[in-house]
Amino acid sequence: MNNQEEKSILQKEVSRRDVLKIAGIGGAGVILGASGLTGALTAFGANPFIDDDQTAANKVKFYGKHQPGILTKSPEHVYFVSLNCTAKSKKELKEMFQLWTNYSVRLMNGQVVEPYTENKLLPAGDTGEATGLDASHLTLTFGVGPSLFEKKELGLQHMKPKELADLPHFPKDQLDPNYVGGDICIQACADDPQVAFHAVRNLVRAARGKVTMRWSQTGFNSYEMKKKKKQTPRNLFAFKDGSGNPNVDDAKAMNEVVWVQPGESKSWLTGGTYLVARRIQMHLETWDRTALTEQEATFGRHRDSGAPLGKTGEFDDMELDRKENGQPVVPVTSHVHLAKQVKDRMLRRSFSYSDGINPNTGAFDAGLLFLSFQKHPKQFINIQNSFGRTDKLNEYITHRGSALFACFPGVKKGSYLGAELFS
Amino acid sequence: MNQIVRNVGFLLLSSSLLVGCGDNASQDTESQKASESTEQAQTNKLDKEVQSYKEFASDQLDQFVVETEAFVEAVKAGDVEKAKELYAPARMYFERSEPIAESFGDLDPRIDARLADVKEEGQGEEQWSGYHKIEKGLWEEGTTKGYEEVADQLLKDVKELRAKVETVEVTPDLMITGAVDLLNEVSTSKITGEEEIYSHTDLYDFKANVEGAEKIFEIFKPKLQEKDAQLVKTLEENFKTLNGLLAKHEDGKGGFVSFEKLTKEDTKALSEAVDHLGEPLSQMAIVVE
Incomplete structure (x- = not known):
């Protein structure tokens, strides 16, 4: 390796692909390291501004009007984590988000989170399991829960929007305290599960002492390709999930459904949104012994095409009033009928999960990590209340986890996550 | 920057040595020399620290011998209550200096092996010796009978450990790795209650491991203060928090409550x-930089 190459390692942001290239030149592993992670936590001012690297492969932009990972299309893998905040002051919390801002840009660029140091007695500054992998369309999305505003030491009580409150109890809820609530959330989505995990691991590692982990859930989606276009993914009941979503390319619709507009909430949330997370167990064994006609009547759609019952195209109009022999074609107790009879809309972005076997029943522990984005929690609440006790799907699912988070607006270049809340 | 560049170059060179590109012997020898001289330089810089740690460890193991003598005496006298009382506090001297005690691959298991460790090695209970074997007798069987020879052997092993400590080459590397290892010990076995399965005195070991790590931090502190005052502050706070949490489980008699008393939340x-x-x-x- 010549001098120029050595310099470029130390002075430039290092992509995870470069790490391998450099290692190739040296004939063996390169030492990665960071001098004083804790130092970095309190010395954001000394940290350089890190920009989106537009030349990086499979890269999603971090900076913008809104956070990434909300309108970003067709996510494949998610690592979702809910955290408890243990920071002792607003200043500590702010510094954590400043560090996370830098780390997030680097992670979404496919770079290591900390550059090289020469001291081999230190643990490496980046945990390293994403070495050689590119950005993999990683998106990182951050939100804060109602309980964060109750911590007196943070002095944020007056900043809490009225609507940011724990979701009400819904009929048939069987919540497991191990999957409820949280002060802060991180949603990491990527084409590669290891890239998503690596991102969360490094963010949590850098913030030890400021946060503890409360609960987490991984999830996955697979996409049928038609004419090179990703189709609506199927959930583990084999039904398409998300056919009725509003169009994310329609800016007007997004402003109506997803983004908080000026004057609609606390000003720090303008351009942000609410994230609802529900861990929904799906009873695959009972579903699998249910007749296909009954399954279709449960959802109100045809299984394979995703079309409304009695129609052929996935995106055909639902026309809830249609009748045959005096009976509604789409049963009034079907999931889609109950959802559509409410005027509220939301943007769903769910993932399937499979977590091994329930030790008590010997059944699959599998289901849906339901994630939805809306400008006001009542959009979700109204729809969920409409399902109530009538939804035919209730027989096959149980809601086990629940949390609500307010997601910050997007970050302007030079600023940081949550600047509007903490400054 | 030049210094850094040179060091990275050196690291690349020395790591190629690790994967054994053995056909360039002269280069390997050179980089080995370079590596030795670098380590020499580090050690020299931290001579005072290394010396303090040696003194600390020797002192701990001196007391370990004394306390083990008393424990062994109680076992041989058949005084179950006395032996139970002495057991956990005596072990703390060993646990505090574990980075050094561990250096002897044969002595450490003879003194400190759990039955599970012995079985993992494919051996039976008859090969088992040391503190935990007597622990089983005291707490599970309520007796010292039949453990007299084990006790004699334990004292011999502990004395041998003390004698051998003088031969350990203490380096800053050993101290740094040792401090983190002490906490890793806590994370993997003490916090699960797997260390003291009969006596449930795990919190004594826990506390001693933390004290062992804190001692190393205290020794490095003046040097660290020059390099990263914030790191020193963070470490002081975090030790304080952990010690505060441990203090909640003191029994009011200078010891700790049974590990079984702890809730999942604790x-x-x-x-x-x-x-x-x-x-x-x-x-x-960073103290070696």
């Missing part, structure tokens, strides 16, 4: 506090 809080401390503790390595 062990989770302790475990998280250990992780919060471990991450910045691993950054102590």
Whole structure:
């Protein structure tokens, strides 16, 4: 390796692909390291501004009007984590988000989170399991829960929007305290599960002492390709999930459904949104012994095409009033009928999960990590209340986890996550 | 910057040595020399620290011999209550200096092996010796009968350990790795109650491991203060938090309550506090820079 190459390692942001290239030149592993992670936590001012690297492969932009990972299309893998905040002051919390801002840009660029140091007695500054992998369309999305505003030491009580409150109890809820609530959330989505995990691991590692982990859930989606276009993914009941979503390319619709507009909430949330997370167990064994006609009547759609019952195209109009022999074609107790009879809309972005076997029943522990984005929690609440006790799907699912988070607006270049809340 | 560049170059060179590109022998020898001289330089810089740690460890193991003598005496006298009383406090001297005690691959298991460790090695209970074997007798069987020989052997092993300590080459590397290892010990076995399965005195070991790590931090502190005052502050705070959590479980008689008294919430809080401390503790390595 010549001098120029050595310099470029130390002075430039290092992509995870470069790490391998450099290692190739040296004939063996390169030492990665960071001098004083804790130092970095309190010395954001000394940290350089890190920009989106537009030349990086499979890269999603971090900076913008809104956070990434909300309108970003067709996510494949998610690592979702809910955290408890243990920071002792607003200043500590702010510094954590400043560090996370830098780390997030680097992670979404496919770079290591900390550059090289020469001291081999230190643990490496980046945990390293994403070495050689590119950005993999990683998106990182951050939100804060109602309980964060109750911590007196943070002095944020007056900043809490009225609507940011724990979701009400819904009929048939069987919540497991191990999957409820949280002060802060991180949603990491990527084409590669290891890239998503690596991102969360490094963010949590850098913030030890400021946060503890409360609960987490991984999830996955697979996409049928038609004419090179990703189709609506199927959930583990084999039904398409998300056919009725509003169009994310329609800016007007997004402003109506997803983004908080000026004057609609606390000003720090303008351009942000609410994230609802529900861990929904799906009873695959009972579903699998249910007749296909009954399954279709449960959802109100045809299984394979995703079309409304009695129609052929996935995106055909639902026309809830249609009748045959005096009976509604789409049963009034079907999931889609109950959802559509409410005027509220939301943007769903769910993932399937499979977590091994329930030790008590010997059944699959599998289901849906339901994630939805809306400008006001009542959009979700109204729809969920409409399902109530009538939804035919209730027989096959149980809601086990629940949390609500307010997601910050997007970050302007030079600023940081949550600047509007903490400054 | 030049210094850094040179060092990275050196690291690349020395790591190629590790994977054994053996056909360029002269280069290997040179980089080995380079490596030795670098380590020499580091050791020289931290002579005072290394010396203090040696003194600390020797002192701990001196007391370990004394306390083990008393323990062995009680066992041989058949005084179950006395032996139970002496057991956990005596072991703390060993646990505090574990980075050094561990250096002897044969002595450490003879003194400190659990039955599970012995079985993992494919051996039976008859090959088992040391503190934990007597622990089983005291707490599970309520007797010292039949453990007299085990006790004699234990004292011999402990004395041998003390004698051998003088031969350990203490380096800053050993100290830095040792401090983190002490906390890792806590994370993997103490916090699960797997160390003291009969006596449930795990919190004594826990406390001693933390004290052992804190001692190393205290020794490096003046040097660390020059390099990263914030790191020192963070470590001080995190040690304080962890020690505060441990203090909640003191029994009011200078010891700790049984591990069985701890709730899931207690062990989770302790475990998280250990992780919060471990991450910045691993950054102590900047002291050699």
